[in-house]
Amino acid sequence: MIIFLDTVTLINRLDGLPLAVSIAAAFMRQTGASITEYLQYYQQSWSDLQSQSSPGHQYQHGNILETWLISYQEIQKRNPKAAELLLLLAHFDNRDVWYELVKGASHSRDIPSWLEGIISSGLSFKSHIKHLIEFSFLEAKQQEGSYSMHPVVQSWCHHVAHTENIAKSDQLRELALVSVGWTVPSASERNYSEIQQRLIPHTNHVCLERIDDDNIIVCGAFDGLGNLYKDQGKLKEAEEMYQRALAGREKALGPDHTSTLDTVNNLGNLYRNQGKLREAEEMYQRALMGREKALGPDHTSTLDTVNDLGNLYSDQGKLSNAEGMYQRALTGREKALGPDHTSTLNTVNNLGNLYRNQGKLREAEEMYQRALMGREKALGPDHTSTLNTVNNLGNLYRNQGKLREAEEMYQRALMGTEKALGPDHTSTLNTVNNLGNLYYN
Template sequence: MPLIYSEGREQPQRRLREEVQKSVKGTHYNNFSITFSLSGVPETPHFVARDGEVAEIRRMLCSDGSRRIVVLHGLGGIGKTQLAATYINRYRDEYSAIFWLNIKDEASIQQSFARIAAQILEQNADVGSLKGLNLQQEHDEIVQAVKAWLSLPGNTRWLIVYDNYDNPKLPGRKTDAAVDIHQFLPRAHQGSIVITTRLSQIDIGHHIRIEKLKSEHESLQILSKASGRNGLQDDGDAKDLVRELDGLPLALATAGAYLKRVPVSIRDYTRYYQESWARLSGNLHLGSYADRTLSSTWQLSYEHVQAQNPLAAHLLRWWAYFNNEDMWFGLFCARSGMGPVWMKQLSEELNFNDAMGVLHDYGLVEPTTIFQRIQGYSIHGCLHSWAIHILNKEWDGRLSKLAVESVASQVPSNVGADYWLLQKRLIPHAIRSCSAVQDGDVPSNWAFHSLGNLYSDQGKLGEAEKMFLRALHGYEKALGPDHTSTLNTVNNLGALYSNQWKLGEAEKMYLRALHGREKALGPDHTSTLHTVNNLGILYRDQGKLGEAEKMYLRALHGREKALGADHTSTLNTVNNLGVLYSNQGKLGEAEKMFFRALHGYEKALGPDHTSTLNTVNNLGALYSNQWKLNEAEKMYLRALHGYEKALGPDHTSILKIVDNLGILYRDQGKLGEAEKMHLRALHGQEEVLGPDHTSTLNTVNNLGVLYSNQGKLDEAEKMYLRALCGYERAMGIDKITTYRPAINTLMNLGSLRSKQGLLGQARQYYQRASDGLERLLGPTHPDVQSARHTLELTYRTVEDGMSSSDDQHLPDPTQPRSSKKRSRDILKRVLGLHVE
């Protein structure tokens, strides 16, 4: 705009600056503006007042674009979520984009970020980091891409609500489902954030405590809106009721929903409420006045639901045996044919939908939507607790049994497409339904076996063992020790123990399963060959490579004959033979096996199936062993990204790939990236598997190698000794030389002692490692010859009195080597995903 000189020099300059700022601001809005969508944002039809809290949120979030965070905390049902939604509706025009995330658990977070990605792409199709992503599967990539978009320069006027942050990771507060919100915050210090939580310990942002409504006028407004009844401000009966409900918004809204549905006077409702409270408080220990208020309110609504639609009442009662979120028709009706009459009636979808509609009308249930489509239904956490402890005070063993069996019957086979998506959805219901089982009616043995498979596939090995043992004891008692169902569980326990590196227990299970199946089914039955294949894996892990090869070849020939050359079970054995040949140094034969398995899996299961990715990872290790580092990196990254999509970032299988990437980056000289990978793997394994699990110790050893390469010899020594002591505790001092990674640690300690000039100790470590390698691989194996050569040099050094300044002439096993002499241990640690 032209300058107006009559205003003087300073005033025109100020106006010019303002116009430039407006122009820049408008450009930023145009670049990053996302039309406001109600998707994911709760409705607030009965929300009133809270003007002081809204004003405080407004004051704290006003900024120049730098990061501002407000935490709304208070008890369940107090109105935190509604307050955040109200703030959004009131001030949405001041933000370029507004997003709502449910951060209750990992699955909810992933769904929320997928919804945000869809909103961004709908109006900004050229966002490079989001283009081409599968919004149903590529969860980790979606999170990172959305965070990157929110962190772009100039994109400062967005607002995000992180709702239901009720299970945070806090010091001294450990739970498997805990969430670390920092992983989901954008990197750049910009934008506005609102967090809702029941906890006051969240150490972030400005805290606002949300308390009960103190104004009788505000409580009457909620009651009036929810009930559709006017003129309550001067109604003495209404005032009596809101005093009873004591300013709890959820109780007021539920009471209002009841009064809207039922033509009863407010005085009568208050009387019903007081009578209900008296009945409840007479024999129950309710923790607080708020608990009693909500409980009585829900009791009245439940009784009326029961009178109007008995199926809806039965549905709500059975819900106590499942998780409170994401109930869907297919899960509910899975075992309805085995239940009472009302359950069979609810297995008709129209009846189910009608029942859910009634519960929704009374304010008890909310639909959960993904991409504008109803996926399931959820109930408030407080209401779920009431259903568990009060509505089901007389626990129904039959309902508990049917809940477990409903979840178990939905567990998909791990050879199906996208099986992991349904598995993730089932895990919360499996945890809740199993925790609800009490003495009395025990679920069927097949259900525990199926849930064992579910937990095992999801890397929850402790829970899987409990399920398999319950199934085994039940089968032995009901069917006998040699029944095929019993032997199936025995075989799966063997696989579980093998994954836990309890090799002695695994061998006992496998041999029992093999002998039983040979007797019951014959030596060439596919179930028998299944155990034969697993024994091959076990013998390989024990270093009995000759026995392993015999098992694999027997399984391969039998499966080719019974199932065909391209059946996935046949391909599993082909893949395992590839691993074995790699361990034996037969790299050409190994590559042939891996390529055959890979092409077969891609054709049968697709490029992103976990079995396919297992072989991709094995090929990466093979290329790394051949010193084809670029090809190895491509394979590892393909496997890593695929597994993160399928299983999540902290699954034990993924952590092993991450550790292998650390080895690769070390060999490429990228020591900073290598340390990041090893530390990520170590922290994840310590949390998931424990500090003394062999997979954890393998990563500890690899960190030692990295520190040695960086010249940090003290840190390297700590890592090596921790790994060695851990192996000895896990396997026994005499058994560690049967495990290749433990042998590597002995060699690494020998090299470290050589660098420190402690040649006598170096010789002792090299001697133990060399003897173990010879027993493991045979005297002609290149690695054995290399170890013997190193040992001979140490002996010669000691005899010749070589000074410590000449130690560099000794071979260093921790340094990168040629493909012929490079350690074969990588494949030993590769994934550990031994199929079947």
């Protein structure tokens, strides 16, 4: 009878809120505490909470806070590192957190020792996560190795981190930003699109933070976030990230440092995508001069800018200039990286575009076929770079009057880009437009 009355009392104290009841039950299950004992802990935690709360900080359900505080203090006793990890995870988007994402914090210049141990291996990470799941602070998702946090728990964790130590709260925000920015994969990686789309909610979350832009690791993170937004067709957001990276790198490293020039070149690519060709050329010329001086004319980074300048000249209709850039980039990349490297194949594909624009359709087809075979082998048939060449072959076949073959290429490119990038991405819409032209013909 006493147990029943205590149970009713506890549920009433928690307002019957499922999340609070779940966390209380998890605590009792993990510690062996009785309901009567838990009620005593609850009453004590209420007093502690009132003494720790900052004035004016109000929550709709104060009783949930006592429930969490009891469990959080128990985790601090059992595994202090897991308690620290909980507060860090609250600084990511709450719906999908995984090991490789948090491991990105290893790039931080001031990674705390407790986190180093946790992310040293996937096994170590899971062993600490287990404590948070057991106390119902996290939930394991169906997707292997993915975890989620209730948004109210996330809000509470922010409050705890801020209350315990403002400097520590700032450090956690920076660690989350570095984790996301340095986890962004290059577009040359096989499954980059899936990973990038998975990272977008985290990117949107951490980009809201105002963090010291003079930190060169943070600047690198902003550069990575700019790449992600650019690849996903979010050009306005990409420009903001690149500008933050550039300002920080120029201040911390100087205008001619190779990392600064990386961002300069990235801005050139962005401006070209936005149709700001004059601004793009300024960025490319600055990057080229700086890279040739710092790295030499045949360095792969220098050749990246050479190839990008070829793209710009092609857009401007300066086809002879473009061909000179492409031939220089191709010769250098074949020598430095090999004929089948993805960077080499990028230039091969670009030459195909140039030859098509020049009316050299046979030479264009040779370039496209070489690029397609190489990209299918290196990246897979559904990678966006492969699909870009498929779309280009569609253009070529249309110019040659091979309308059935052109339609096959466009349909393949459309299905692939819709799946990889979504129906509203510029690459998808480009193929839609090409199909419209084909059907009109």
